[in-house]
């Protein structure tokens with residue numbers, strides 16, 4: 052082989068002239084080059100040079116000072132999910148960096164493009180347990196798609212170029228670049244070239260047309276085909292191609308919580324939600340379809356329930372960008388690797404126009420049962436006690452379904468996702484994979500800043516709200532028009548529900564004696580209202596939705612209401628309970 | 631599915647921290663790594679991981695895909711026992727004065743296809759390459775002479791295929807140039 056030089060590890064596009072600047076300034080200039088005009092973060096010793104440089108570029112980059120780094124990380128996620136751009140988040144070393152970890156883990160499991168930049172102690176101090184030193188590279192490794200520690204100013208352009216490319220390409224995810232303080236102070240000849248490929252990384256697998264043919268063959272011969280779609284449709288911006296595909300084939304389609312809003316709620320082929328608190332038909336009929344077509348979803352256990360009782364009768368087609376997802380949980384018959392947009396375009400060409408009226412009717416029959424046993428009462432309760440569902444129903448009426456829904460985690464999340472009507476994509480922002488309480492409020496802030504033209508409604512529970520409510524200050528400071536709906540049941544509702552159903556009603560540490568949330572919101576200068584009875588609910592929601600600016604509405608809902616249907620954990624999807 | 635011995639091979643960039651990223655995949659699933667070796671590969675600048683595990687094939691397949699998914703990994707694959715030529719190296723240090731019957735030790739060393747790496751005034755070091763069971767057999771025989779130190783390297787292995795993964799790495803690098 053001789054002396055062949057190892058080829059460049061990354062390829063680059065575009066060139067420019069060099070200029071001598073500090074590492075810190077390079078960081079800011081790179082953010083601008085990458086199209087970042089908004090970043091979330093929190094300053095501290097080890098990242099001060101970067102903040103100092105941000106001061107010079109305030110016109111180009113707006114820095115949002117969160118009130119906790121976890122808040123900054125979820126805000127960056129909310130921003131990315133609402134507008135599709137990479138979310139950026141800055142923090143100092145040590146506690147600043149460790150506070151980011153929950154956000155990174157959330158972004159990792161929900162494939163959200165986020166670039167985190169952390170300051171680090173000077174390189175000469177690395178490993179010495181210096182003040183505010185933590186091994187953020189080690190700690191963040193399991194929860195990042197990629198991370199890198201920069202110890203010299205000259206490394207900054209390449210490291211950040213790679214960071215942005217990796218965060219947004221292929222299956223997106225969070226990346227972290229840790230920059231020592233001396234690298235921020237040090238100088239470099241600045242020349243920024245965006246990264247367009249990394250030789251050891253395959254952005255998207257090349258489409259194998261023979262797999263498309265095999266998939267089409269199965270679909271064309273199927274009697275009861277069934278589609279499960281996930282966030283992959285949204286991430287690939289394949290909403291249009293997806294709709295064309297289902298309309299041509301007439302296949303009933305159900306969504307995972309991460310796929311929600313990729314297809315409008317009222318579409319005749321949208322049969323509803325999968326999973327533990329999903330709809331009755333979509334779960335039950337999973338075990339009756341003959342061909343199961345999974346598109347950009349990963350068969351999370353919240354979706355599949357007990358795998359040994361999951362769709363055993365079906366041939367499975369899996370359209371997926373990440374080879375590691377194939378056969379991870381459910382064995383596929385045909386795996387179509389690639390970007391959902393490309394795969395769906397090709398697949399649509401080969402499938403025959405069809406309709407599955409009888410099969411679709413089965414879903415409608417299930418809907419009817421679910422309506423009678425669950426939905427009607429949830430949306431139009433006969434009891435005097437307010438339900439979460441009726442609040443959501445009125446919000447739908449008032450917004451017409453074109454708002455962005457951001458939820459926290461718990462019963463309110465399930466109810467809001469089940470009953471909100473969506474008319475456009477990228478409208479549901481929730482912590483699906485990690486189930487992070489405290490996600491909702493900061494993510495809504497990020498969403499409101501990422502999609503300022505849209506109405507953003509954060510639906511939160513009284514438990515999760517108290518995990519990150521300090522971000523009300525950030526909402527006040529940025530004037531973000533976040534509407535916060537607190538569904539207060541004075542319980543950690545979802546856990547209480549499990550205690551009621553599976554632990555003999557032993558309510559161990561789930562009841563909360565809460566603070567006065569009205570006073571809290573007022574303390575943050577946010578207009579508030581509280582509803583305890585039905586007669587003024589509608590007017591309050593009207594005001595909530597139409598108010599121009601942030602607003603806090605608290606609704607006291609049934610303390611011991613439950614979310615149904617439910618697939619109890621350990622059960623199969625067909626064992627879904629309506630009561 | 632039954633557990634069996636597998637050798638996982640990964641061709642990678644030489645990147646600080648990649649070792650940690652790869653071991654995390656095993657830790658997450660609580661899989662015990664029997665041995666792990668990294669070294670240069672046949673291609674300049676490309677490193678090679680060799681990981682020995684005893685697991686079910688289904689799990690090994692999943693793990694290999696997750697290894698290959700790491701940004702700095704070029705290619706990963708796995709082999710069953712019969713599909714590789716493998717080797718381990720063991721070193722045995724004995725006190726020179728405990729070899730009361732030098733001839734006897736020499737016979738053992740010869741019979742096991744081992745050799746004296748060094749003979750000093752205070753101690754001798756014996757080296758043996760082979761399967762674990764072979765290095766273990768020598769260990770058992772030398773035990774009577776009081777082994778002061780013993781160490782065995784991780785497994786290294788090359789595939790019995792004509793080209794193996796290296797060929798695919800070659801192709802990947804040609805495409806990306």
Ligand SMILES: Cc1ncc(C[n+]2csc(CCOP(=O)(O)OP(=O)(O)O)c2C)c(N)n1
Nearest residue numbers: 461462463486488512513514515543544545
């Ligand atoms: C950070 C975190 N801690 C704990 C949990 C476990 N958990 C899931 S739902 C839930 C209760 C949420 O209560 P609340 O925010 O009041 O919402 P509700 O279920 O009442 O609507 C808890 C504690 C979690 N998901 N996240």
